[in-house]
Amino acid sequence: MEQIERQDLQHIVKDGDVIGVAALTVSNLPAELLRNVLEAYDKTGSPKGLTFINANDISSMGIEPELDDFVERGMISRIIMSIMTASPKTADAIKNNEIEAYFLPQGVIATHYRQTNSILPGVITKIGLNTTIDPRYKGGRTNDKTTEQLVTFLNIESEDYLHYQLPPVDVALLRGTYADAQGNIYVSQEAYLSEGYSIALNAKSTHGTVVVQVKEIIDTPDLNPDDVFIPGSLVDYIYVAGDSKHHRQLIQTHYDPVFSGEATTNERIDPPLPFNTRKTILRRAAQFLNEGDTISIGFGINNELSNLLYEENVEHQVQPVQDIGIFGGFIGSGKHFGMNANFDFRLRHDQTWDFIYNGGISVAYLSFAEIDQYGNVNVSYFGNRMNGCGGFIDISQSVQRIIFSGSLVARSQLTIKDEQLEVIEEGTTQKFIPEVSNIDFNASYAKTLNQEVYIVTDRAVFELRNEGLTLIEIAPGLNLEKDVIQQMGFKPLIAKDLKTIDHTIYQEQWGLLAQSIH
Template identity: 30%
Template structure:
């Protein structure tokens, strides 16, 4: 979801045919892919010299490419990249936060440089600043030469609507930060509409910020609402709990049933990808507790039953969809009562690894932002096969 697939395809095709563009620095806050397309288009030697992102777990080609040193890999917390776009747009020097202290993103450890080419050549994106005798992480701003986002509809003045998108993500922040960096702003449109067809309250990105609009030639392939569906009203429409989808019994559902026993009515909860994303929402719906617990996902959705697998990040029948960075403002400020996370490796001291597994660079996604600020952190994983 949220992928400007027609533009990404065009960039890769141009490079393979002409050798241009090349040596790009690709920055992305989330990790949208269906294991075949999306950001996988940039896993080509020479096309990108550096990838600055949060998560490549749904990109097997990119993950292996970075693990083999095909490009410099810099992993920063998802929420810090999302909110950094706004700092760039506002002309601030960067983000000052405690998120990331003591993790591999801490510059006293690795500074987020997760492969050797990055350690040898990438600039420092993070520093330590002391404020009132406390250590803070300082995520530095950078210039954005080209900002790419997508919209459901664009009118003749360039005004953009995301009304049919299952998530809002970073459309406005990317457009503002690229524009204020004197860069180029490109929007992929699912459809073009007449001037005035988009009500002012439904404009997500004003036309004055947009330099170029590209209509997706094959929207059913290049502008899908999610990998699973071209468009499904359920992902942008509220509903009563009686209509929420149910899941068949599985080991994952059993884990979800056990996990929700830690919750209390009125709790606001985040769920991570993997077992939590596949099981916690269905377990709450099955128990009739969907109205008693507010489920959220870092993409910006509230309520409903979250989709799993490569469609993680959207929910069936959400109660609200807010911008990506706004969700992380809430998370980083301590708004979560609980989070349910998956884990790749856990040692006897409770240290958890989700970012590098088996020679692959996976990335942390929103894991660091969320686990360092939630009041309860519960890991959901299976010991099968061990």
């Protein structure tokens, strides 16, 4: 292990290198390392032609270096990631065929590092079959410039699989809280336990370089060897951040021990959810919970489910899980995203996917952008947006019970009065359409997996049955034809015993979720 200064980085990152980063927004982001790489390019015109691999999104609202900073300089030739939510220049570069780009399942990216080396052949898995990731569809490729197949189709003993072969990491740019004198890395103050160890393994397996940004190097007998996150034998260089502002724990704070599990809090991270149709969607969706469920909480509306569980005093009956490695506790949402507190325990990001792939999740709460007449779901590409699939595909193909949640029509205005729903103004965009252009969830494949699938909207509840997508409940106060069927791009099957959604969820004060969990 060698300690380096900022000027040394220009000799480490070279043209054409594959860069491995393990971060979520600014959490675990080696921001000062990335800033120094940008400065080196501004001075010398190098490094360029880089490939960035990152399982999560590293957008930072302009607080720290992010993808857009590299793309606008022309430094990146290819990106491999699962999700991209706030990098408009990168999205434009992809749409304009200026760079190659792959959106692959988050769990596959996070776990592939330790499965891709001279001994192991890369990831062979069923995750991604019959979706946009399958090479029989798009193979995860986003534009015409992206021609190389990183995903191939295999049939092994009459079973279908996908084979993911991602390029090895030349330079791992990672982060920890501290390093000791031997170069061992500790992450005691981080809000997110990344897949950094696996990236370091991948780099070392092909004689790549591992650089880790830390707050300081410490040498004290109080260090617990069980707390080592990355062994020093995997670390080539340590970089001590010269400015703590480039070592933020979260976008919202430089450091708070609550969010790294070093302390607990009696205060709610989020205020209680306002009473509106968004809240009634969550209430109806939560009625599908069973006692002891481990719940995968997705992004979008379902990120607010933890808030509802606490409001209803049932948080002890189930365990919410975020695929970034948070188990239990209060999961922050909206502007408090990433601010998770009082959790039961944490796992490394890649270990969390091991948990999910092996049946650790009993029910998944997922959002949707579009749903078609067959029950297929699109979350990656809609309108002018290019988001990627994140962990949606991994999760939706690894659990037996799925609850999709969202509004029936985008940007409509509804009101609740006397425990009934009323449409004030119709929306502008249908979300239930004849056929989705991009398949992230394949309904026909889900049936072969015997999955239990429900779709909860503000106006109606649907079930994916063998005979097709079936409307099973309608909100009280609505007209079936005018307010539901006419607002869809197709006519769903309608259950013979069509029911009205439980009217009690339309009360401002509810408190009845515990009665539904059994």
